[in-house]
Amino acid sequence: MWNEHRTRLLAYVRRRVAVIEDAEDIVQDILFKAARGRGQIRSEDRVEAWLYGIAKTTLIDHYRKHRTQTESLTHEPIAEEEVTDSVQAIAACLEPFIQDLEPPYRDALVLANLHRLPQAEVARRLGISLSGAKSRIQRARKQLAESYTACCELIFDSSGRIMDRQPRKACGCRIDCEHD
Secondary structure (H helix, E strand, O other): OHHHHHHHHHHHHHOOOOOHHHHHHHHHHHHHHHHHOHHHOOOHHHHHHHHHHHHHHHHHHHHHHHOOOOEOOOOOEOOHHHOOHHHHHHHHHHHHHHHHOOHHHHHHHHHHHHOOOOHHHHHHHHOOOHHHHHHHHHHHHHHHHHHHHHHEEEEEOOOOOEEEEEEOOOOOOOOOOOOO
């Protein structure tokens, strides 16, 4: 039964992970978790949905482990010497906001910005047109900026680079950022 789903799971994971070896490792993890939890399956009709649920959480764990915290989600990566503790804290705070994006937007954003793939490669992996990938990435960036700035006001230097953030009083966010 596992071999029957392995090929489809690998294709699913490959569209979401930049490195083929990582995709293969993730599928192995998915199948291992599935084998360990096979007693949880109540109906054979639900096996595929159950496996994709495991795949989703395994991919989220993978992204959490491999996320790049020194990259601006707007344009160019920040030079390492320019990364301040505040910028790293902001990057860490973005994770819940990224996870809250709808999957098509989140996947495009993660591939383009966290994995630093060219937009053409993002389009190929997601099975969409280049213009579709560009639109998804831009919409994801806009949604991310809106949700984050509803929680925190960003403070920029004279050249427009993020230097710090200030929490909004009525934020009500659920993230575990250290608001100064």
